[in-house]
Structure formats: structure tokens, C-alpha cells
Amino acid sequence: MSARVNQPSALRGFVHRPRRGAELFLLVLALAVGIGAYAAVGIGVQGTVPADLLGYGGWLALLIIGAHVVVRFTAPYADPVLLPLVAALNGLGLAVIHRLDLAAGKDPGEGFSRQQLTWMTLGVLLFAATLVLLRDYRVLQRFTYTFGLAAIVLLLMPMLPVIGKDINGARIWIHVGPFSFQPGEIAKVLLVLAFAGYLVRHRDALALAGRRVLFVDLPRGRDLGPILVMWLVSLGILVFQRDLGSSLLFFGLFVVMLYVATERPGWLLVGGALFAAGGWIAYRLFSHVALRVDIWRHPFEYYGGEGVHDRGRQTVETMFGMAWGGLLGRGFGNGQPWRISYAESDFIVGAIGEELGLTAVMAVIVCYGLIVERGLRTALICRDDFGKLVATGLASVFALQVFVVVGGVTRLIPLTGLTTPFLSYGGSSLVANWVIVALLLRISDQARRPAPVLAPAGPASADEEETQVVRLG
Amino acid sequence: MNRPIRTMAVAILALFLALLVNATYLQYVSAGELNDNPRNARVIEASFSRPRGPIVVARDAVAESVRSDDQFKYQRVYRQPLRYAHVTGYFSFDSATGIERTQNDVLSGDDPRLFVTRLVDLVNNSSPKGGLVQLTLDPAAQNAAYDGMRALGENVQGAVVALDPGSGKVLAMVSMPTYDPNLLASHDRDAVNKAYLQLYRDPAQPLLNRAIQTRLPPGSTFKAITAAAALEKGGYADAQSLVPGGSSFQLPQSTAVIGNGGRDCGTGKITMTQALENSCNTSFLALADELGQAKLRAQAEAFGFNSDYLDDLQPQAQSVFPERMDRPQTAMSGIGQFDVSATPLQMAMVAAGIANGGVVMKPYVVDEVLSPDLDVLDRTEPSEFSRAVSPATADQLTTMLVAVVDEGTGSPAAIPGVEVAGKTGTAENCKDCKNYAWFISFAPANDPQVAVAVMIQNADIPPDDIAGGALGGPIAKAVMEAVLQQ
Secondary structure: OOOOOOHHHHHHHOOOOOOHHHHHHHHHHHHHHHHHHHHHHHHHHHOOOOOOHHHHHHHHHHHHHHHHHHHHHHOOOOOOOHHHHHHHHHHHHHHHHHHHHHHOOOOOOOOHHHHHHHHHHHHHHHHHHHHHHOOOHHHHHHHHHHHHHHHHHHHHHHHOOOOEEEEOOEEEEEEEOOEEEOHHHHHHHHHHHHHHHHHHHHHHHHHHOOEEEOOEEEOOHHHHHHHHHHHHHHHHHHHHOOOHHHHHHHHHHHHHHHHHHHOOOHHHHHHHHHHHHHHHHHHHHOHHHHHHHHHHHOHHHHOOOOHHHHOOHHHHHHHHHHHHHOOOOOOOOOOOHHHOOOOOOOOHHHHHHHHHHHHHHHHHHHHHHHHHHHHHHHHHHOOOHHHHHHHHHHHHHHHHHHHHHHHHHOOOOOOOOOOOOOOOOOHHHHHHHHHHHHHHHHHHHHHHOOOOOOOOOOOOOHHHOOOOOOOOO | OHHHHHHHHHHHHHHHHHHHHHHHHHHHHOHHHHHOOOOOHHHHHHHHOOOOOOEEEOOEEEEEEEEOOOOOOEEEEEOOHHHHHHHHOOEOOOOEOHHHHHOHHHHHOOOHHHHHHHHHHHHHOOOOOOOEEEEOOOHHHHHHHHHHHHOOOOOOEEEEEEEOOOOOEEEEEEEEOOOOHHHHHOOOHHHHHHHHHHHHHOOOOOOOOHHHHOOEOOHHHHHHHHHHHHHHHOOOOOOOOEEEOOOEEEOOOOOOEEEOOOOOOOOOEEEHHHHHHOOOHHHHHHHHHHHOHHHHHHHHHHHOOOOOOOOOOOOOOOOEOOOOOOHHHHHHHOOOOOOOEEOHHHHHHHHHHHHOOOEEEOOEOEEEEEOOOOOEEEEOOOOEEEEOOOHHHHHHHHHHHHHHHHHOOOHHHOEOOEOOEEEEEEEOOOOOOOOEEEEEEEEOOOOOOEEEEEEEEEOOOOHHHOOHHHHHHHHHHHHHHHHHOO
């Protein structure tokens, strides 16, 4: 490592160790967070340690340790920090949802937390299945267009008459029998894979052709096609499904991946300009977008009134709750997070801020930041372009989602409906995020695995060759 | 592709930093403001649900939280509701007044000084306890003031304020009519609303703390300030200096003539002592005309007019000495008429300032703030509000005010064996309305322990019988005696 001539060779020179023991240790800490939070909810709200603490803790431990065992056998060199971070967030989320169930007077058997635990089980199973079945992520590159098509079909499904359903003004759900889920969450993963496959194939054309205007390389007109299509798809989601958050997420994801694939900041300019134009058009044309912005700017004018003048209630109650939580929080059972509608899903950060304080909110944000950082690190050390792009895409979509939802809830930016990864109640989101982590672990396993030792081809050293006498004549 | 990935990492770091900063802003920087928002039902409801700290006078809690069986767990109880209503205020769902409002952070336990206590409560998972607020009030003085006012009948409207001249401690603060804060602190919302509306609509305005929120023309009590200005800036040397006398005064630039109500104010020149003893309008109209409005205003403002000074109770009315008066108005202001108006607290500060050698102390009601474990977190240190007059002037004023009680209009406040200084006032605000009675005093004159202002706006007696000395004097006397007997 002494001669740092350039980064890639330096990284290649470094041999990663599996670090599974470290992962196990961190997982025990994560379990302490999840089970401890569950116990604290029982003590704070009901006054006693929950009767099912052993059963609950056992189940959680089984899932987490099970995931660890799968990683140990199928991806021994995978990043050791990702799984513990995810386990801690998921455990905390379960406890907070359980606390909100208790506040709503729900029976433990039928509350959101029990359903969420079921979804988590499914998520971990899919996580394991992904790792077991997908031994080399590079095969995914073969299905670029299949994934793209599937993503678009999934995005369109809520628009279908029978299975699609409007919930809270956004048409992003589908219902099949007793199950309902948000196909957009699955589409998110497929889109990352499709973009990565597409960009790996076309990056040279997108990167090299173009003209230079004011120190910035702008892309060629005909190469603008894909970005314009993505822009229109995003606008379509916004207009027809009224889903501001997903629209922003998909477009942002595409622009970021385009930039990383081509290494040309010009795409960021084009993307930024398109985003600004789209945002402005949406603000001027669609009343629900304009209302969101207005509530963001003057939340108190939309609080406690009639009809539309109570649409800021969520935001204002979240502000009150988080302010009331202060640095240390009220403690489980001493806050009033039920005042925030949908505190168990989009607004869960508000509930955490109220009862666990700024300290916990910061811890959660830092956990998210670390997940993104581990994802990007995986992208940096990954040996092939497809892997780099998938890892960057997954990390970026995760980062964007966290920023959009946490920023929206804490009134940094206008509110857009998105789930908080791993914390919020919501099956589709939880399952999709577990799959994202499985993919990141798979990529990092292959990236960190020591390069295969190649058999020496040809003579190893001139010194070892025998001296030959060449006669001349 | 690593360079753009690193760029992305930096950009995402910036986004996450923005989230962290914003969360800190929301939960720390702007938290106080959000918690004080009157529409924040969360804070109000929760503050009902935990043991709020007591408000203590001497050794007795006048307001405390006791366990209750309903959803809120604790009920706020006022032990001597009528006597302390305007100081403690009330603590209800929608609002709080008085000390309950200004000391809310301490009482509710949210004050940063209670951080360690809160941390311990958090670890023990017990609901956080509020701190204790110790008031400066003296129960004997408060009782004397309250009983004295009650003796004037059911419909009395007025206020009494007693101060410790040396420190600015408020020893008594009574406003009449009073009300029962227990009615407003009830957990029965409908009953609270009904009680509040009844009090709110009562024409006698029982919710008003007249001691600090009602300002009325101070009348002849203001002559003490005019005399102070004459001694300080008017070239008059001492109490024996001769000032204009006479039985009537022709207002400049006006046809109005003002007399002395039959009191002896000589014909030509009289001593300033005699002018004050007999509350001679003619003398002080002439002095005010001679001094001019700038000097009078400067003197009045030195005593606290046109400014705020009591931090512990909000809101309060500023006492007013008007701007831009013409000559007749200036002359009238010298006898506490025209648009001059003062709160009872302000007039108590005038008496206290003279008593304290000319140094007006900033009045305060909160003596100490204690943690639930009775550790003193904060003690209010007396501070100077202003130096209104020189010690020599204060001496001369004291001599004259003693004469007022010994030989003049202030005789009802005389205490056997104690030198009492005082000044009466009977003011009218308009032609047809009733007179207001004022009385300010302090005792003992050589070593003042207490300064009192009594204001009676209305009482069950014939309007013409309302006079400062006769009505206010005995109450002031009782309050002073209560303090001096300790």
C-alpha cells in the first residue's frame, strides 16, 4: 500500500478479509436495539416487560442470525456493516410501529407490527433466496430489457381498472385478493438493473459525442432520447398517479446513473434543467403539487381549519411532536405520536423524534448514511462497470428516498409520499429494500473476494533459465 | 467511473448533513417556539398529565398539583385562590396567566436548568417533575392588603402593591375583584369554558390584574414627583424653600381656574412642605408650569414611567407621561391629571424609590427557582432600575411626606410610634365618572422596610366620599404594620 500510484491498483493490492465475525458482533448490537426497543415500549406504555418478549426476540434473532448464516455461506466476503445497520433499523421500526399499535388500542395479534414482522420474514426469505440463487450478479445484465419492460408494466399496474386503487389521492397501489402492494417499490429495483445494463452498453456513445459549451460538455441531441423518455415517464407518474415522491425518485436515479456511467457533469445540468422545468410545470398546472409547496411554506395556515385548511395537520403535528421530543425525547409511552396521522408509515421519523429525541433521529440518519456509504464503497471497489453502476444506483436510490422522505417530514423540502426504508410500515417497501441489500451484499462479496491466483504463464524469471551456449558458426 | 461515484458520495454527504442540521433546527433551535405555540395541544395536554411544580409563598404552596383519578393523573389546586389569584394566575387547557405562564418552563420541568432532573426521570422512566417557584410575597402583607380591600365591600375595584424598597421585592399584590383560579384549572372543559366566559364578560373585569394592568391618573400622589423635579432641577434647595401658593390658579392660555378644595395654601409664597401637606394644587400647577414638560417627563421616566420593569408577570401596562403637551396640559400633568396615568405598581415604585435614598430597585416577584429536590437553581439578585433622585433630595422628600402623614391629608395612615411617610391622591378622569382614590406611603421613614401603593377605582360608597387618605390610608397602614410587626 506504500506506493499509491493510482487508486484502482492500490485497491487491488489490498486483500479484503471476510470479516464475518465482526458482522456477527454488530448483529448482536443491532438485535439489542430491536429487542431492547420492544421491551422499552412495553415498559413505557404498559408498565411491564411485554409477555411475548422471549417469543418476539427469539423470532427476530432467528431471522437476523439466519440472514447472517446465509451470508456466511453464500457471500463470505460481503460487506460486514450493511446487514447489522439494516437489522437495527428494521428492529427499531418494528418497535415504533408496535408502540403506535398500542396507542391505537390495537390487539397485538392484529396490529401493524405483527403484519410488519410477517413482511420482514418474507423480506429476509427473499434476501436469502437472492443470495442463494444469484451466485453472480453479472447474469442480471442479460435481462436488461426484460427488467425495463417489467418495471414499466409494474408502474402501469395501479392504473388498471380492477386491481388498481386510489389511496389518499395517490394511485400507486394494486390489490389482488387480500393482498395489496405498491409495485413502484419493486419497479425501483428493476429500474436500477435496467438502467445499469442499458448504460453499460451505451456509455461510450453517451460519453464521447457532444459539444463543449462554456467548459461543460453537453450531450448530443440524439443522445437525449433516453433521458427525455425517463423524464416523460416520471411526469406521467406524477400526473396520472399523483405520486410526487416516486416521480422525483425515478428521475433523480436515472440522472445520477447517467452521470456516473458517462463521467460527464453535462448530464447533471441537463437533468437538473429538466427537473426544474418539470417541477415548475407541475407547480403551475397541478393543484395538488402547488398545495404541497404552499403547505411546506406556511404549514400553520393549513392547520386546524376546515377541509383543505387542515391538510397541513400531519406536518404541523410532526413539527410539534419533534420539537416536544427535544434532544432526548419523551421516552416510549410519554409522547403523543398518534396525533400524527400515518405516523407508522411515511411519518415514522416524526414518531421517533418525539419519543426518542433528536439523538435517535440523528442515529437513524447516520445509519442511513452509513448504508449509502457502504453501497458506494462497494461500487468503488467493484471490478466491472455493470456492478459499479448497480451498486451506485441502489445506493443512490436509497439515499434519495431517505432524503426526500425525511426531508419532507422534517420540513426541509415539500412533503412527498414515500416510505422510510426499513422503518416504515409497508410490505412492498420492506421486501424491496431487503432485496436491495441482498444485491449490494452480492456485489460487495464479488468485489471484495481476493482475485483468483492465475497460474504463471511462461518463464517466471530470467535468472532461473539455464544458460545456453549459442554457437555461431 | 470512480470519480463521479466519489462526487456523488460528497453530494449525498451534503444532503445528509442538511437533514441533520434541519433536524437539529427543528428539535433544538426552534423547539421552544413550537412548544409555546398556543395551538400545540400536545404540550398543553401533557403538562396536565404530570406533576407540575408548586408556587410557594413563605412556606406554603399557594398552587400545587395533586393526584387525580381521571385521564390526566394530576389536578392543579390553588390553596388560597382568591388572595393569590392575580399573582399565581391560572393554568387551564387553553391558556395560562400570571406566574403559571411566565414560569411555565420551570413549573412544567422543561427549563434547561432542570436538565439533570429530567435526565434522571428519563432513566427511571418516571414522569418528569416540575421545579418549585418561591415568590417574594409576604403572607402577612398580602392578607392585610386583601382583608383591607374586602372591608370596602363586595363591589370594590382596586389594587394594592407593597414593595421592599431596598430590594424591589414585591411583598403584596392584590387586585379586586378577584376570582377563583380553581374554576379555570378544572379538567371539565365545558365547566372551564363556562366559568371563563362568565369571568370574561363580567363588567368588573375580575381577570384583570389591576396592580399592573390598569393605569389611571395618579392625581395628587404625582405631586411627589413634581416636588422631586423641583428639588432636583428647579433650583429649589429643600423642604423649606418657598413655592407659589394661593387659593386659585389661572391655567395659562386658558380661562379655567383651579382651586384647592378649601385647604389652606396661603396667599403668596408658602413652603414646599406646606404645599405637599395640604396637597396644594395651585403650588404644583405653578411648579409644573415653571419646570416645563421636559424636566417633568425626565423625572417621571426616572421613576419608571414610559417603560417596562416587571419581568415576572405579563402582560403589564406601561405608566404614561405624555409627549408634546401644551402649557396648560403641562401644568395639569404636575398634579397627576391630563393624560398622565400610572399603575399601582408604578406609584409603589415612586414611594419605594424615595424611601431607598432615590434609588429605584427593579421590582420582582420570583425570589427563587428550586429543583424538585429543593436545590436552588436560581435566585433573583436585586438590581437597580434607576437613580431617580439624589440621596439629599430623597431626604427632603421623605421629610415632607412624613409631614403629610403627621399633620396633613395622610393622617389615616399614621402608625403610633413609627414615622410614616405618605401622600394621598384623589383623581378624576372625566367630568361624570367617579373619583379614584390613591395612597402611597412607606415606613419607617428613617429605615424604610416597606413601601405601599393603594388604588381604589370603585367602591360601595357615595362617589364624593372617595378620597385617597380616608379610603387608602387605613389599608396602607395595615399592610405596613403587617410587614413591620415581623
